[in-house]
Amino acid sequence: MSPSPSSSAPTKRLLAEERRRLIVEYVETQGRATVDELAGRFGISAVTIRNDLEQLARSSAITRAHGGALPAAPASAHDTPLNIKETRYHSQKLRIGQAAAALIGDGETVILDSGSTTVEIARQIRQMKFESLTVITNALNIALELSGLSHIRVMMLGGLLRGTSYSLVGPDAEQALSKLSADKLFLGVDGLDPVIGVTTPDPLEASLNALMIRVSRETIAVFDASKLGQRSLSVITPVQQLHRVITDTSAEAKAVESLRTAGVDVTLV
Structure with a gap:
């Protein structure tokens, strides 16, 4: 029997959180990354990657750039969550x-x-x-x-x-x-x-x-x-x-x- 939507939702959410953490790590290591590059690396659609990047940019984990992402600006005196x-x-x-x-x-x-x-x-x-x-x-x-x-x-x-x-x-x-x-x-x-x-x-x-x-x-x-x-x-x-x-x-x-x-x-x- 296939799992119900409610039971599978937490797994999907955890997978998304882990993927976004790995995206941040990859962008910081490489210095930049394109949407196509990330989509190929993680085996998901460009639409999903763009959504991930928008979410990460809103939380200041990365800097959104045309066609991809850059590392977040260096930390300053402000208090990062x-x-x-x-x-x-x-x-x-x-x-x-x-x-x-x-x-x-x-x-x-x-x-x-x-x-x-x-x-x-x-x-x-x-x-x-x-x-x-x-x-x-x-x-x-x-x-x-x-x-x-x-x-x-x-x-x-x-x-x-x-x-x-x-x-x-x-x-x-x-x-x-x-x-x-x-x-x-x-x-x-x-x-x-x-x-x-x-x-x-x-x-x-x-x-x-x-x-x-x-x-x-x-x-x-x-x-x-x-x-x-x-x-x-x-x-x-x-x-x-x-x-x-x-x-x-x-x-x-x-x-x-x-x-x-x-x-x-x-x-x-």
């Missing part, structure tokens, strides 16, 4: 998430900051065999990723919800965090400039992130290489306060050397 961030540099974020999760020891307490890279760490944690682990987070989506696992204790910070990042910030979040301590902090960043430091668009997020650093024994910044050299509104910390950076192999050698000169252990994946 998390669902858009997750479409960008996904394969790099996956590798970073795997490398970061491998650093976590059984029985540890770790902080996972909000972000499109830190959620990949949470997804890796779900697949790992820990006897016990405590995860502190201010991110709703990360808490949901780790829910329902008997060996993982999730501690959610309260506070003001930021819709763009699914994160909780503000005095209530800071008050809850000030009573805790952690072995490792995995810090997601919007920009890292060797001179200015680690930055984020939101002042409340920056304040909470700075406290995360203070209550953690080790701070590990996780981000794709596009964030190197970028600056956002609020400074979280100078780079000298970072113990380790995990980023991808496309990082500029000069920026990597600047971090290492500042005493930061840099891992490229």
Whole structure:
């Protein structure tokens, strides 16, 4: 018996979302792509591809061009929604998430900051065999990723919800965090400039992130290489306060050397 339309709809929707994520990744890797090229690559009609590109352009995941698409404009100080961030540099974020999760020891307490890279760490944690682990987070989506696992204790910070990042910030979040301590902090960043430091668009997020650093024994910044050299509104910390950076192999050698000169252990994946 063939499935009813209602039962097949979720599968079709997931396929469309996955295809659009792969389109963004392809456009960013190649620098540009035509409608015909994408239609051939994914084995679908040009009409469907045009619809995908229009949807992606409306959410700023790509830039629509005549006959195809270009990568989205570089991120600036504005706060990009998390669902858009997750479409960008996904394969790099996956590798970073795997490398970061491998650093976590059984029985540890770790902080996972909000972000499109830190959620990949949470997804890796779900697949790992820990006897016990405590995860502190201010991110709703990360808490949901780790829910329902008997060996993982999730501690959610309260506070003001930021819709763009699914994160909780503000005095209530800071008050809850000030009573805790952690072995490792995995810090997601919007920009890292060797001179200015680690930055984020939101002042409340920056304040909470700075406290995360203070209550953690080790701070590990996780981000794709596009964030190197970028600056956002609020400074979280100078780079000298970072113990380790995990980023991808496309990082500029000069920026990597600047971090290492500042005493930061840099891992490229």
